[in-house]
Amino acid sequence: SQQGEEDPQALSIQEGENATMNCSYKTSINNLQWYRQNSGRGLVHLILIRSNEREKHSGRLRVTLDTSKKSSSLLITASRAADTASYFCATVPRGANSKLTFGKGITLSVRP
Amino acid sequence: DTAVSQTPKYLVTQMGNDKSIKCEQNLGHDTMYWYKQDSKKFLKIMFSYNNKELIINETVPNRFSPKSPDKAHLNLHINSLELGDSAVYFCASRQMESGNYNEQFFGPGTRLTVL
Numbered sequence: 001s002q003q004g005e006e007d008p009q010a011l012s013i014q015e016g017e018n019a020t021m022n023c024s025y026k027t028s029i030n031n032l033q034w035y036r037q038n039s040g041r042g043l044v045h046l047i048l049i050r051s052n053e054r055e056k057h058s059g060r061l062r063v064t065l066d067t068s069k070k071s072s073s074l075l076i077t078a079s080r081a082a083d084t085a086s087y088f089c090a091t092v093p094r095g096a097n098s099k100l101t102f103g104k105g106i107t108l109s110v111r112p
Numbered sequence: 113d114t115a116v117s118q119t120p121k122y123l124v125t126q127m128g129n130d131k132s133i134k135c136e137q138n139l140g141h142d143t144m145y146w147y148k149q150d151s152k153k154f155l156k157i158m159f160s161y162n163n164k165e166l167i168i169n170e171t172v173p174n175r176f177s178p179k180s181p182d183k184a185h186l187n188l189h190i191n192s193l194e195l196g197d198s199a200v201y202f203c204a205s206r207q208m209e210s211g212n213y214n215e216q217f218f219g220p221g222t223r224l225t226v227l
Contacts, residue, residue: 030213031213033215035218037153040221041220041221042116042202042204042218042219042220042221043155043202043204043216043218044218045215045216045217048214048215086153088155092213099157099160099168100157100213100216101157102154102155102156104152104153104154105153105154105155
């Protein structure tokens with residue numbers, strides 16, 4: 001069954017603005033991961049945050065995790081047209097046997 | 113130098129046919145996966161193999177049969193193709209680590225169209 005639910009489903013911003021995408025999930029997790037998918041391509045791993053971590057940075061990406069609210073957010077700062085893609089959160093439930101469960105994804109459009 | 117590769121990239125076939133999709137990874141990973149992505153971009157796991165052993169087998173029709181000849185390859189054979197099988201199929205791999213579920217590396221996908 002689906003674990004992560006992202007919102008909004010679609011986001012359109014101007015180049016240079018920040019993009020914030022949210023993900024909520026239902027069960028306790030081992031970790032949460034964000035992936036990007038460019039049109040017609042495979043998924044690319046962006047960042048992984050463990051259940052005992054609250055915030056993580058990677059370049060222009062900032063991910064937060066609130067396990068009490070079962071939610072995560074992905075912030076892309078100073079967005080570029082090349083950031084246009086679909087973004088997915090994926091969770092590894094605690095005690096799961098090696099299964100990553102994806103949300104429906106968020107379509108981000110960055111206008112030049 | 114491609115990490116996870118799939119062939120073919122596109123597959124168009126008639127209903128009732130049998131087809132195979134191949135996947136190879138050169139990352140030295142011990143675990144491989146098949147996912148199906150539908151037209152709404154929903155990604156669902158189908159199978160997973162660890163060192164050639166099946167470890168995840170989701171509720172998938174038994175017309176789908178994965179085969180892993182070695183830990184670098186995971187192929188997907190589909191019998192009696194149906195219209196609903198039309199989707200993009202992704203292969204992925206990762207290195208299993210005890211107590212640490214790390215990231216997966218995805219192939220470019222195979223777009224299957226059943227007519």
